[in-house]
Amino acid sequence: MNVYVIAEAGVNHNGDINLAKKLIDVAKEAGADAIKFQTFISEKVVSRHAPKAEYQNKNTSTKESQLEMVKKLELSFDKFVELSEYCRKKDIEFLSTAFDFDSIDFLNSLEMKRWKIPSGDITNLPYLIKIAKLGKPVILSTGMSTMEDIRAAVSILKENGSGEITVLHCTTEYPTPYDDVNLKAMNTIQIEFDVPVGYSDHTLGIEVPIAAVAMGATVIEKHFTLDRNMEGPDHKASLEPNELKAMVNAIRNVEVAIGSGEKKPAESEKKNMAIARKSIIAKRNISKGERFTEENLTVKRPGNGISPMKWFEVIGRVALRDFEEDELIEI
Structure with missing residues (x-):
């Protein structure tokens, strides 16, 4: 009203x-x-x-x-x-x-x-x-x-x-x-x-x-x-x-x-999520077969990759291919 x-x-x-x-x-x-x-x-x-x-x-x-x-x-x-x-x-x-x-x-x-x-x-x-x-x-x-x-x-x-x-x-x-x-x-x-x-x-x-x-x-x-x-x-x-x-x-x-009181992303801000949030990224070059560790991974923008909230799901996994420094990690 x-x-x-x-x-x-x-x-x-x-x-x-x-x-x-x-x-x-x-x-x-x-x-x-x-x-x-x-x-x-x-x-x-x-x-x-x-x-x-x-x-x-x-x-x-x-x-x-x-x-x-x-x-x-x-x-x-x-x-x-x-x-x-x-x-x-x-x-x-x-x-x-x-x-x-x-x-x-x-x-x-x-x-x-x-x-x-x-x-x-x-x-x-x-x-x-x-x-x-x-x-x-x-x-x-x-x-x-x-x-x-x-x-x-x-x-x-x-x-x-x-x-x-x-x-x-x-x-x-x-x-x-x-x-x-x-x-x-x-x-x-x-x-x-x-x-x-x-x-x-x-x-x-x-x-x-x-x-x-x-x-x-x-x-x-x-x-x-x-x-x-x-x-x-x-x-x-x-x-x-x-x-x-x-x-x-x-x-x-x-x-x-x-507003309504419901907490959720507003339509106007959804386009900024990938830009403002972060993803798990290669800290340095990583070779195929190498395990992901806290030494070779980091968190940076953009946010269109794997969420840092899955950090411990990625740590310890084996790289399925080579990754260059700053490249988005894939599992």
């Missing part, structure tokens, strides 16, 4: 549908399988008393509240209809994370193929039940979570009719320090819950998601932007278009390179 790559546009459109369409173009050009946005009614998600995260304060005006910041990044449902149709036209899967019940109902009307549950809602029981009852495949992010949190969420989803559940390892910090990534936790999740796993990445660069693919990730999610210097909470920890394309290309190369 190919790795499913989600290009996470999130709110990096800054509330501008034209920028959102450019992000769709970039995701398609990069070779991503899907582009994902965030759909919400600000007042139903953030209270007016909610503080901003540290990284949000760094990347936006410190004078505004979280609600004021989020309100500027909100797109209307009509705009998402337009974006969904644009994705269909561009032949890339449209995804969006719903952050409130009205947004869930709206996105369900767009007939999304699967649902992405954000890390912040892994402990939101009513939300989990509502998503599960849609009966579609679910991708569950697990930033800030313990194994107990994941166990409870997966159980709730299963009990309420969810489709296939893929669990993404994730660290909710923007950008994520490398020593907080803990990629091995992805494998722990896979073993514990026997589900497909993946990785939602917030590190700088592309090394970590590529490593996650090598470790068995079936889904990779990565934030991207048109320009990291734009104002907004997520731009600084996002890939620019050329980096997104490089990441997708590297993932495609790695998923092919992982």
Whole structure:
């Protein structure tokens, strides 16, 4: 199965549908399988008393509240209809994370193929039940979570009719320090819950998601932007278009390179076996009737003669003809 790559546009459109369409173009050009946005009614998600995260304060005006910041990044449902149709036209899967019940109902009307549950809602029981009852495949992010949190969420989803559940390892910090990534936790999740796993990445660069693919990730999610210097909470920890394309290309190369696991000569290397391997060869001139010994035999390239693995089967035999120095031995 190919790795499913989600290009996470999130709110990096800054509330501008034209920028959102450019992000769709970039995701398609990069070779991503899907582009994902965030759909919400600000007042139903953030209270007016909610503080901003540290990284949000760094990347936006410190004078505004979280609600004021989020309100500027909100797109209307009509705009998402337009974006969904644009994705269909561009032949890339449209995804969006719903952050409130009205947004869930709206996105369900767009007939999304699967649902992405954000890390912040892994402990939101009513939300989990509502998503599960849609009966579609679910991708569950697990930033800030313990194994107990994941166990409870997966159980709730299963009990309420969810489709296939893929669990993404994730660290909710923007950008994520490398020593907080803990990629091995992805494998722990896979073993514990026997589900497909993946990785939602917030590190700088592309090394970590590529490593996650090598470790068995079936889904990779990565934030991207048109320009990291734009104002907004997520731009600084996002890939620019050329980096997104490089990441997708590297993932495609790695998923092919992982192979079947069966150890055998590859078709491309078989032609080199006779050149790179060695054969039993006359160390000096050998006369007919002379016994082969360690003094008159040696091992050299090419490898199209008797294998050195048969060394002791040859030692002690009698030469059936004359051999010149460096000639392949025959018995």
